[in-house]
Amino acid sequence: MMHQEPFRISPQGRPNHYKTYSVLAPFETHWRPATCAEADCEVSMLGWTTTVDEKTELGQRQAAYIRTQSGRHPLERREAALTVFTFLPGEECFTAHQIRSDREGIYAVRPGDYRAYGVPFLHDNAEFWIEDYAAHLDKIDKQANR
Structure with missing residues (x-):
């Protein structure tokens, strides 16, 4: 299977004209094992056959x-x-x-866009990240209305 790039509108400016805002949740630090109930597992909710x-x-x-090591207790029949x-x-x-x-996400701001990212700046919390974003939008708005 070939990897397909997502649809993107072609940017008008160079990568250094952009900032990328993201909330990261790395698998190693922001995810944990879960039971079927916690994961709303449909297979477990409805039952299944093997x-x-x-x-x-x-x-x-x-x-x-299944019989001796799985810790599960299925019904068994021969067909x-x-x-x-x-x-x-x-x-x-x-x-x-x-x-x-429950760990809070990592609030990152990177110079550039998908074509060339710079070194990310990590905000301490969502409030600072939102303030940064609002200030950036304000700057864009002022430049657009010159």
């Missing part, structure tokens, strides 16, 4: 894991040569969910 073919080595390992595990609503799924932590 079908394994125990005639194969992989299927045998999968079934053994022909397959084993169907039915996980009832409320059972934790097998996805490692992540959700945003």
Whole structure:
């Protein structure tokens, strides 16, 4: 699959004519593991089935894991040569969910735009970031109305 760039209107000025405002939430510091309930996991809410073919080595390992190591308690039935595990609503799924932590975002202002960013300035809080943004918009407005 080829990477496709997002649609962007071509800027009229050079990169140094722009400032980029962003609120960052790096995965390593601003996200945490979550339960299915915390992540509003639809699979867990509705329940699901997992079908394994125990005639194969992989299927045998999968079934053994579900039965003895998963910590889950599915219903089990045989259909022909397959084993169907039915996980009832409320059972934790097998996805490692992540959700945003309560940690405040990182308020960054970088000179430039997507074509060439400069070194970011990090504001201590949202209020200062918003004030910076408002001052920048005011500057643009004054230049436009000359």
